[in-house]
Amino acid sequence: MSHSLRAATFVADADRTTWHDETLWFVRQKRDKAVYAVPEFQELRELASQIKEHTLGxxxxxxxxxEAEARRNGVHVHWAADAAEHNDIILDIIRRHNDTRVVKSKSMLTEECHLNPHLLGHGIEVIDTDLGERIIQLREEAPSHLVLPAxxxxxxxxxxxFHQHLGTEKGNHDPQQLTEAARQHLRAKFLAAEVAISGVNFAVAETGGVVICTNEGNADLGVNxxxxxxxxxxxxxxxPRLSDLGVFTRLLARSATGQPVxxxxxxxxxxxxxxxLHVVIVDNGRTQQLGRPDFRASLKCIRCGACMNTCPVYRRSGGHSYxxxxxxxxxxxxSPxxxxxxxxxxxxxxxxxxxCTDVCPVKIDIHTQLYKWRQVLAEAGEIPIAKKWSLRFMGRFLASPKAFGLGGKLARTGLRLLPHQLTHAQALNPWAVARELPEPPKQSFREWYARAVKQ
Structure with a gap:
């Protein structure tokens, strides 16, 4: 199913779509205020981008x-080529300790590898402890945002x-009371857990250490x-170095939620x-992306979600549509x-x-890469036939001044003479259902210019 078809379900609820759009734009505005408070923010972006470029090289x-530094520190290091190997390694570690209860802090990599279903299918209780992640886990949904999963x-x-799964009062939607209910529910899970799983925000080659950034402290509680x-x-x-970390921590929170840190x-x-302490290092397609010159810069991503908060398509279509x-x-x-x-x-x-490119804290050329993926998809024959032939027709049409001029004249005449119900009909012109065009001019710019030159 295409993105547009999946998005149709979300867009059908106009109130929710509007609320989703406004909420994420509010987060984008918080990001802007936090950025403007740091005069050297653009220099930090450039430095972060260069550090990532150097590291990927x-x-x-x-x-x-x-790996060498981590092993020297007494850390067990594992390598996983793909999602299946990652899941098997973690299951094996849990089984070797005869453990059955796991708490997990937010990790988009484990979501990518579908770790939860794998562990649950082998009799392991795995509880997401980030509040947003726990909410969607109870609802059996996927996260819809990198930083704000619910x-x-x-x-x-x-x-x-919460009324259905935690027994809270029916109709109670007070945020403070719901958060307290989640806190009491999760505290028991923390105390009973024998294994804690986390993601990694940054890993420092110089020290062999990993860094985890959270706002709820759930990762610290679970791990300790x-x-x-x-x-x-x-x-x-x-x-590469511990001294590089400060560059990224100054960028991450400001870009994600508008916080200083x-x-x-x-x-x-x-x-x-x-x-x-076990560290599972995962590839799962990353080296393949690294080998694509046009797309390797996407691996610079620090998972802040800023591009989502600003994207007019994401804000109005919802994360699940992807x-x-x-x-x-x-x-x-x-994803491609x-x-x-x-x-x-x-x-x-x-x-x-x-x-998206403008707000990316590591200066990934996101919109350029999206355009380049379109070329790859076209060459691979992975675009709908209707789109392929319509684009081919439009390419020839727009390349012909005579055809373009005639088409514009017909469109202007039709918009003036045809009834509004016909030009804005859902079946013929769904784009215009929620939009209105300005009054069509009687002549095009080309026609006006030709007459002006003669005069």
Whole structure:
């Protein structure tokens, strides 16, 4: 199913679509205020982009350095070529400790690998402890945003979910009371857990340590109570030195939620006495993207979600319309690399306005890559026949001044003479159902200019 067809369900609820759009734009405005307060923000963006470019150019070296330093610190390092291997490694670690209860902080990589269903299918209880992630886990939904996984839901939806699963009062949608109910529910899970799984925001090759950024402290609580900590890390999370980290922490929170810094920025370098720290380093298509010169810069992404908050298409179509772990503009670049045929419609879910590129904290040329993916898809024959032939026709039509002039004249005449009900009919012109065109001029610019020259 294409993005437009999946988006139709979300768009059908006009009130929710408007609310979703306004909420994310509010987050975008918070980002702007936070950015303007840092005079050197653009210099930080450029520095971060260069650090990532350098790291991607020597990724093999830094991965080996990270592994060596991590092992020196007493960390168990595992390598996973794909999602299946990642899931099997984690299941094996849990089984070797005869554990059955797991708490997990937010990790888009584990979502990408579909870790939860894999563990649940083998009798392991896995509880997402990020509030938004827990809400959608109870609802058996996927996250719709990188940073705000339940942004598609209103407080009334959360209240109904908690009433069904946590036994809160029916009709109670007070945010403070619902948060307290979640806190009490999750506290018991934290205390009972034997294994904690986390993602990795940054991994430092120089120290062999991993860094996790959260606002709720759930990762810290889970990791420090459990005997075993498993950190899932994509190969692109590396930065060379600890001194580089400050560049990214100044960019991440400001770009994501408009905060100066995340509430908790936690470093894990070595396990405490009597405990274990495992790092699972995952490829899952990343080296393939690295080998695509036009698209390798997408691996610079630090998962802030800023491109989603500003994208006019994402804000109005919802994250689930992308049918990929990472939605929005950056997801539309990453997804065809994983499955070109399945996600062939996503690079077209964009106006190419460039707003995503403007706000990206590591200066990924997102809109340019979306345009380039369209060329790849066209060459691979992965665009609908109707679109292919219509674009071919329009290319020839627009290349002919005579045909273009005649078409414009017919359109202007038709808009003046034909009834509004016909020119704006749903079946003939769905674009105009919620839009109105200006009054058509009697002559085109070309016609006016030709007459002006003669006079």
């Amino acid at each position: 020597r990724l093999d070296e830094y991965l080996k350095q990270f 942004i598609h839901l209103k407080k009334e939806d959360v209240g109904a979910t 109570l459990a005997r075993v900590h498993i950190a899932s890390m994509g190969i692109e999370k590396l930065i 995340t509430t908790y920025t936690s470093h894990y370098t070595k396990p405490a006495d009597g405990r274990e 049918d990929f772990t990472v939605p929005g503009p950056i997801g539309a670049i990453l 690399n994983i499955d070109l045929k399945k996600h062939s419609s996503l690079p077209f879910a964009s106006t190419l306005c460039g707003s």
